[in-house]
Amino acid sequence: MTNKKTFLTLVICVCSSLFFVVKANTATPKTALSDQESNPNTLGLMKGFPPPVDKRVMLPDSNFFSFPNLRWSVCHMRELLPTASINRNVSGYQPLEYALVNGIDDVKFTPTNTKSIMSWHDSLAKNYTDGMLIIHKGKIVYEKYRGCLSEHVNHAAMSMTKSVTGLVAEILISKGILQDESLVKEIVPELENSAFGDATVRQVMDMTTSLKYSENYADPNADIWKYSAAANPLPKPESYAGPIGYFEYLQTVKKDNEHGVIFGYKTVNTDALGWIISAVTGQKFNDVVSELLWSPLGMEVSADITVDGLGIPFSGGGMSATLRDLARLGLAVANDGMVNGIQVIPKSAIDSIRKGGSKDAFSKAGYKSMPNGSYRSMWWHFHNANGAFAARGVHGQTIYIDPSVDMIIVRLASHPTASNSVIDPTSLPAYQAIADYLMSN
């Protein structure tokens, strides 16, 4: 039953990368329901005991990650797929301070390349927002839950998971456990004959590896299908003879050209980094994230992370977490690793991320929506006047850090379109407008 149909369904989940699904789905479907119409509570998705046939979101028949079903699924990943826990500290959580600011909903901005005016309030619906939290000068000034989300529910972080993985790698570097100039094969001998073997850890972290890795959905022999088949946690068909799980798949990826020249956003880099992290720590990825971040940052809720059929966590995109806990992560990064006066994350780890990546390597990749951007340690750098950088995931996930005004915006969403390039026009100028508003108050 793990046939092509199953693979097709799972691939969008498995390959939750910022630009990954773009080729299959570059624009909002014209027939897409509005935010209000697609509210999973309004639609009654999965309501009832048992849910009526036309309200069921299942693996794989109902395309659990197609719109509008994904508006329910983003809050229920662990009910659909096997997951591991990223444990919080049982003994307590780090309280967040509140200093709610009035008037934010009425802040106006001009969406990119338009002459129209939109309010912050209306942008929430426009972007199919499930959760929005704004921190200014260390305090929560705005917090809102919508759609399937509430305060203690874990929401799919999608490729923001990559930024967590990158941050963990930077912490291990700061602690001397990992060296970013090492060759991958020196750490993971099993990857010696793959494309990753002669790449440096840094090239993997910044995704400047050169990989023969095709994402042509029209080609039934494209690598994306082999990756998805390997990663799929469901039992394999009896005829299946390919790699099992992320790590076996990574060994089959071949090198294309020279590493270190061009940025190429490919999720397999993050899976390789997850392997590197487990190799140097001897621990499962979810346990490392717990030990280095979820426990010491005082998260309220243990996070979930999907696993492959061998129990290997999907470090490239499998996390689900609460809005507030992602805010705690963003706050710690914005504060150079300090939490309530304690250096929880080494400052040098944050310093390294803040440096940004190679603009030259990034520009060669031709991302028109970020002409001046770069990517470093799995964080996106806008290199704008505010020095903003971000964790980003498909369908509208973001932790947006604006150091110039000491502001962090966390958005969880379930936009019908995967690509953030569709969502940015009603997001990035809105963030700037909020920054201006907070500074003027």
Added chain:
Amino acid sequence: MTNKKTFLTLVICVCSSLFFVVKANTATPKTALSDQESNPNTLGLMKGFPPPVDKRVMLPDSNFFSFPNLRWSVCHMRELLPTASINRNVSGYQPLEYALVNGIDDVKFTPTNTKSIMSWHDSLAKNYTDGMLIIHKGKIVYEKYRGCLSEHVNHAAMSMTKSVTGLVAEILISKGILQDESLVKEIVPELENSAFGDATVRQVMDMTTSLKYSENYADPNADIWKYSAAANPLPKPESYAGPIGYFEYLQTVKKDNEHGVIFGYKTVNTDALGWIISAVTGQKFNDVVSELLWSPLGMEVSADITVDGLGIPFSGGGMSATLRDLARLGLAVANDGMVNGIQVIPKSAIDSIRKGGSKDAFSKAGYKSMPNGSYRSMWWHFHNANGAFAARGVHGQTIYIDPSVDMIIVRLASHPTASNSVIDPTSLPAYQAIADYLMSN
């Protein structure tokens, strides 16, 4: 791929009932590895990145719930199957008091029907114990973690889940939300034409319904296979035309003889009770358990519960929880629902469980290992001199409450044999010896 092989693998998990698997597996395999030999850490099960082929515990190829693989699986159910969360209270947990008692490991007892002497310490290995906790007069006197278990890890509770479901039903009765004399069809009209339709809620709670429900593993048309196929959360084969999920399956169960006469231990009763609970509360089972138990009892860790392909929690056997949280549950039951001076569970709910069930109905079922026993609200009553009663699950799970000495014993285990009748001879007399020891100190 959800073929007969998959069903065979899953059935032991899905139908985690005390006497359920007995018919297939009544004795410890003579070739079974010892406790020490089968320690999953010693065996290296699922160790390595990725685990070597011969160390993999997977769905479905490696029989994840066959021995010795189950010694790993009992601590990792959520990494193998989709699960929902039974949320704890985020704001904090209820501390447990400690008054550790020396000498417990040296307490001696005579296993049933033997003339040998065994120490408590040796009984732990004999019973393939993963966790053992003893509370006396409200304080922890003994706590031990073994095998795959540690203090914050959720362990499969198996059919102890039923006792949680029964307790929840009793609470709803105490609150006037559910009436135990109601007919099931009055609450769940979808069950009108099934065996459950004209049964009372009480008959379902005490498993005195009379069901045409065959568990003959040798018969490919036995009901157990249909139940397992329906409950299996993995995608159905394309040829599959049967019921989907627990609730659709329950509608197909037919009545045998008169209800209320003979005790019959069948997991489908608890699934029906789970549906009744959701019908009267309008909430998912896991949310009800959180609201009535996991949150107010101040659990340390959110519990997990497996779900079917429609997200319906397996109220008959799907929970995983920590040793201490199950101890909190036992302590609250033993204390008539009081936790630190607060009536968290209505006393009348506990009173009803304490009454015990019909010995007459129970004796007709012919359970030789409990000649004087009964079953009430999904709790087992020994009707021994101590008035002990228990939650029990296959492979050695138990919450054993001895009111006469104010003692609660919680054991989590992964015994090679499912049936507790094999484990009782080195357990029940050991519990009595501990009771005597604690009273003499």
